[in-house]
Amino acid sequence: MKKIAIVGMGAAGVSVLNAISKNKDYQNCEIVLYDQPRTFGTGVPYQSDSEKLLINQTADTMSLDPEDSLDFVKWVQKKKGIPNSEKSFFPRTWFGDYMQEKLAESVKMVQPRIIYEWVTDLKVKDDGTYLIKSDTASEHYDIVHLCIGHLPYQDPYQLLGTKGYIHHPYPVKQELANIPRGVRIGIIGTGLTGIDLIRYLKLQDKGYSIQIFSRDGRFPLYRGYEPEIILNHLTMENVQQAKARNNGFVPLEKMIEWFRLECVDKQVDIEYLRLHFSRGNKKQLKEQLCNDNGIGMLQAIIHKMDTHIAEFLQAFTKTDKESFFTYYEPLFKHFRTPMPKESLKELVQWWDSGEIEVWEGLQSVELEDSGFKAEVADDETVKVDYLVNATGHDMEVKQSVYHSELMNHLVQNEIIQPERFGGVKVIWPSAEAISRRFGILRGLFIHGQLIQGIQYGNNAHLLMQQAYKVVNDYTESKKTELKD
Ligand SMILES: Cc1cc2nc3c(=O)[nH]c(=O)nc-3n(C[C@H](O)[C@H](O)[C@H](O)COP(=O)(O)OP(=O)(O)OC[C@H]3O[C@@H](n4cnc5c(N)ncnc54)[C@H](O)[C@@H]3O)c2cc1C
DSSP: OOEEEEEOOSHHHHHHHHHHHTOGGGTTOEEEEEOOGGGTTTTTTTSSOOTTSBOSSOGGGOOOOTTOTTHHHHHHHHHHOOOSOTTOOOBHHHHHHHHHHHHHHHHHHHOOEEEOSOEEEEEEOTTSOEEEEESSOEEEESEEEEOOOOOOBOOTTOOTTOTTEESSOOSHHHHTTTOOTTOEEEEEOOSHHHHHHHHHHHHTTSOOEEEEEOSSOOOOOBOOOOOOOOOSSSOHHHHHHHHHHTTTOOOHHHHHHHHHHHHHHTTOOHHHHHHHHSSOOHHHHHHHHHOOTTHHHHHHHHHHHGGGHHHHHHTSOHHHHHHIIIIIHHHHHHHHSOBOHHHHHHHHHHHHTTSEEEEOOOOEEEEOSSSEEEEOGGGOEEEESEEEEOSOBOOOOOOOTTSOHHHHHHHHTTSSOBOTTSSBOBOTTTOEEEETTTEEEEEEEEOGGGGHHHHOOOOHHHHHHHHHHHHHHHHHHHHHHHHO
């Protein structure tokens, strides 16, 4: 009987277990799940927290059931009594509740053993098995699914541990709860985490003065109406044909040409959108609120690419991939990761009324006797009492005081190997780890943000699809071994 560990029970881990529960080839396997109690079955983004934190995608894109893309929409109707919610944005905690139900169904079927602890070490044994250590347990496994989510938050101003600095802001109800009324709070970062924090702090109504700092002042746009579309140019068929003609690669120019053709087909004026919306500043956000000029269609094209985006990136030469990440990806990401429209409306309203202030050109942050001093554009300085980090997660896998004990051990023992474009190297699409020391690690599967340099996308639906693929493809090749 094979023994399988799933380490980390967020969207990826839950989906791996769901896939295992539906595949009869795994029915004789012993399954063990690891995670801390607080995030077991929800992961970090969907854990119990404020309902002000919203999913940044519409409900019809959040299903964790590969057979039914409207599974989450149906759940919302059944549990919350809200009909026709396909294009609505709901609290992330609702998705956490939905995940917990999916988990409970699979637990009932598979009856895994659960170890409510963090894994601290993973070793490769001579016989090809894996030894996993947690605080109180040490067990051998034939197969490991590593689903540990994001790398730690960045700390660009080295403030970790400083009084008044909140390095990891989630769960906000816990981490931001003790900030006294009426103080000046600075938020570093204008991405989706920054939006979460602005909304949460503002809607608390505690008279905070909220100052937002950023280098480029670029806020996300809002998600427009994304119609159901079919891609005609950015297709796997075109990729295969182009690879056959170009020694197994697709030139970046070709991919850009397909992207442009896709925009022309769907009447998206990409140059216009680039000129009018790429800065994400106040003027542009307001312009989008007046007339989104087809951004929803552009977002629909980008969203539709999700299923094959890893294959598209794999098809580039290293040089082309480098060029893509240097010159195109920042803008691609800007259009790809929008916020709900309501959030943008609130942001602009608060900004206009002076209830929040936004400072571009952040140069440095210094600790003062009481609070922090930020130096921004034009040598201006802004003082705040508390500072909250929204600079996003580190992308680089390395040994560091910020990383978990497990991650440091994996790097130190060369079990995982950094990937140039973020996260670690895996074989694609099987997602088995590539180790400099051990070669391809058969049966060590890596999911989620840890393989973002290869998989690129990291939304819940995509993680679910990949989890099912990995689980099912493995049994296709190892049917007999699983029964041993
Ligand atoms: C703040 C935030 C908001 C987001 N919002 C959205 C959204 O609205 N829509 C969307 O589609 N995507 C969103 N995402 C993307 C998100 O990353 C994915 O949707 C998904 O939740 C990631 O799932 P995961 O399982 O890979 O990671 P996580 O959900 O982070 O789960 C990883 C789990 O692994 C556990 N773990 C870590 N280390 C160990 C260890 N050593 N031992 C045992 N367990 C461990 C953690 O405790 C955690 O429970 C958001 C991401 C963030 C950070």
